Amino acid sequence: AQSVTQLGSHVSVSEGALVLLRCNYSSSVPPYLFWYVQYPNQGLQLLLKYTSAATLVKGINGFEAEFKKSETSFHLTKPSAHMSDAAEYFCALRYGGYQKVTFGTGTKLQVIP
Amino acid sequence: NAGVTQTPKFQVLKTGQSMTLQCAQDMNHEYMSWYRQDPGMGLRLIHYSVGAGITDQGEVPNGYNVSRSTTEDFPLRLLSAAPSQTSVYFCASSPTSGDRREQYFGPGTRLTVT
Numbered sequence: 001a002q003s004v005t006q007l008g009s010h011v012s013v014s015e016g017a018l019v020l021l022r023c024n025y026s027s028s029v030p031p032y033l034f035w036y037v038q039y040p041n042q043g044l045q046l047l048l049k050y051t052s053a054a055t056l057v058k059g060i061n062g063f064e065a066e067f068k069k070s071e072t073s074f075h076l077t078k079p080s081a082h083m084s085d086a087a088e089y090f091c092a093l094r095y096g097g098y099q100k101v102t103f104g105t106g107t108k109l110q111v112i113p
Numbered sequence: 114n115a116g117v118t119q120t121p122k123f124q125v126l127k128t129g130q131s132m133t134l135q136c137a138q139d140m141n142h143e144y145m146s147w148y149r150q151d152p153g154m155g156l157r158l159i160h161y162s163v164g165a166g167i168t169d170q171g172e173v174p175n176g177y178n179v180s181r182s183t184t185e186d187f188p189l190r191l192l193s194a195a196p197s198q199t200s201v202y203f204c205a206s207s208p209t210s211g212d213r214r215e216q217y218f219g220p221g222t223r224l225t226v227t
Contacts, residue, residue: 009153034215043117043203043218044156090155099144099163099209100171101216105155 002027002095006104014112019063019078021107023091026072032094033074034101035065039087047089050074061085086111114139119204119219126194126226134189134222136204143209145187146216149173149200156203162187163209194226 007022025031032051036044048059055067061084065076074091091104120135138145146161158171162181176198178190187206191198201223205216 032214036218041221043220044205044216045218046215049215094214099207099214100146100158100161102158103148103156105153 002031002093002102004091004093004102004104006091006107008107009105010108010110012110012112013081015083016080019076019081019085019109021076021089021091021109023065023074023076023104024072025074025091025093027093027095029095033065033067034092034094035059035063035074035076036090036092036103037061037087038090038106044090047076081109081111083111083113085109116140117204117206117217117219119202119222121222122220124222124224126191126224128194128196128226130194132191132194134191134202134204134224136187136189136219137185138187138204138206138217139185140206140208140217141184142206142217143184145181145204145206146171147177147179147187147189148203148205149198150203150221151200159189159202191224196226198224199226200224 003026005024034049035047038044048057050067058064063078088108094101117138143164147159148156157173160179162168204219207216
């Protein structure tokens with residue numbers, strides 16, 4: 001069965017520091033992977049997606065993620081955190097040709113001034 | 114395009130009451146889905162539809178009904194509300210072909226059942 005695991009329900013970083021949010025997946029076939037961001041009291045917005053074209057994926061707001069098949073990981077990074085990055089981040093997996101998407105439990109990012 | 118719209122934004126129900134959460138999209142997407150979001154549990158799929166007239170159950174369907182009579186609309190019905198259904202509900206849509214198959218989310222409906 002397909003699944004997504006996000007390590008760390010809360011992550012705190014200082015403004016200007018590296019952001020690293022971890023996501024591991026389980027899938028028996030090549031997955032489509034996504035990162036979404038949710039700001040308080042809003043819906044989810046797509047940050048970036050992996051669709052097998054390139055293992056390093058760049059998204060909006062300076063975020064990027066690298067697909068590592070050997071580690072079954074799709075960690076999200078940003079070189080320098082900004083106060084506006086404070087939000088909840090969700091990793092998600094779509095299974096091959098299916099439309100259903102499985103979400104991780106989310107990681108809340110706090111940015112400390 | 115308005116994207117995905119949901120009404121109402123907030124709702125308070127008493128136990129046993131019924132109601133319908135509305136969802137509409139104007140992107141001509143075939144796939145639509147309903148999720149509930151609870152603290153520490155991420156988003157869980159309630160029901161989904163791959164086109165008009167076709168619906169199926171997701172991970173947590175009990176207590177909810179859906180129908181899809183048009184491409185645009187995908188309402189979620191709570192048959193007899195229970196406190197366990199207190200949650201934030203999100204509707205999402207996506208195309209079923211092409212590379213751009215990411216989901217587009219509505220702003221959510223915050224439901225409280227007392």
